[in-house]
Amino acid sequence: MIRAFALLLGLAVAGCSSQAADRSAQRAGPEGLPRIVSINPCVDAVLMQVARPEQIAAISHYSQDPRATSIPLDQAQRFAATSGTAEEVVAKAPDIVIAGAHVAPATIAALHRMNIRLIQIGVPESIAESEAQIRTIASAVRRTERGEALIARIDAAVRAASVQHGAGPRALIWQGGGLVPGEGTLASELLQRTGYRNMSADYGLKRWDVLPLEHLVARPPEVLLSVGAGDRSDRMLSHPVLAGLKQAIAVRRYPERLLHCGGPTIIDAVGHLATIRRAL
Known part of the structure; x- marks a missing residue:
């Protein structure tokens, strides 16, 4: 009887360990880079420039709407999308969620419970503020050099168009x-x-x-x-x-x-x- 109980206990522990390993594997990004879920179309546009595609677990559903997207539709359709609900976001098992200034309290609470980092990016009011946000996003996805390259392209475009x-x-x-x-x-x-x-x-x-x-x-x-x-x-x-x-x-x-x-x-x-x- 005791040996049978010990066998069942061992199987249960093995099952839990396997599920934990599966979740860890799901959350592991390429070469240890963090997996990202974006729930903001403006953030999506930056991620397309700075993150590796394999890092992007999901983007905002707005980016797949021709009336609201800030990226080409054919590019947006290569990624999964969410409407930003807690259930959808958590199901993607991200390491980091990047959102706009306003996030539903239920989503914030769920991310806190799951120990998922939340970064909120507001609407920039200047070129300088936008470039600071690019640096924040690029640092979060551990691709700072790509962030600086994007900023250099923005600065060059502004200079070329300036009067x-x-x-x-x-x-x-x-x-x-x-x-x-x-x-x-x-x-x-x-x-x-x-x-x-x-x-x-x-x-x-x-x-x-x-x-x-x-x-x-x-x-x-x-x-x-x-x-x-x-x-x-x-x-x-x-x-x-x-x-x-x-x-x-x-x-x-x-x-x-x-x-x-x-x-x-x-x-x-x-x-x-x-x-x-x-x-x-």
Whole structure:
């Protein structure tokens, strides 16, 4: 009887050890590098540049949505994606979860219980802040040299698109519903670097504020950069009141994916703004 009990106990211990080994193997990244789950599309864009593909256990489901992605769809579809729930994230057995500034309390609690490190990255308000975030992400995935290489590419793109002389055209980035990025935002710095003058302050707008159509018509910019073409922005721009202004101002599309993220998106954003300015 005692020998039978000892045999059963030994089998149970062996089973637990095997399950633990399986979990350890699942969490082991390439060459000991940490496995990452990202639940933020802006972080996804940085990871594509700095992490090894084998390190990325999952990305945000937004990156597989053509309306919200900051990376090419064909690239996003090579990875698993989650909506950021605690169950989905923990099931990927990551070493590190990288998220935006706002994370569901249940997810935070689950990660704490599982001893999974959480890094939160806010919306950058300047090029310098974005580059600091790149360094944080690159350090977390143990690929600091790739982070510095990305920063060098961003700096080179900003220099190539920069205008150093004269007062540039008065411009406004106008999102669906009239939302405008004002002074102190990354979008405003990119405008200034590429030779525009952000008109938001002329309207008395705050960092992120709403500009009514009437105010826009009363004091129009020289360049109106419309965010989110194909939705509410288009309907606002087709308003009869604006019909006469389109002969006097340049209305150009500004893709929404360029507005909210830093990182490698800055390269595309300054290139897009410089192309518009040169063609005016």
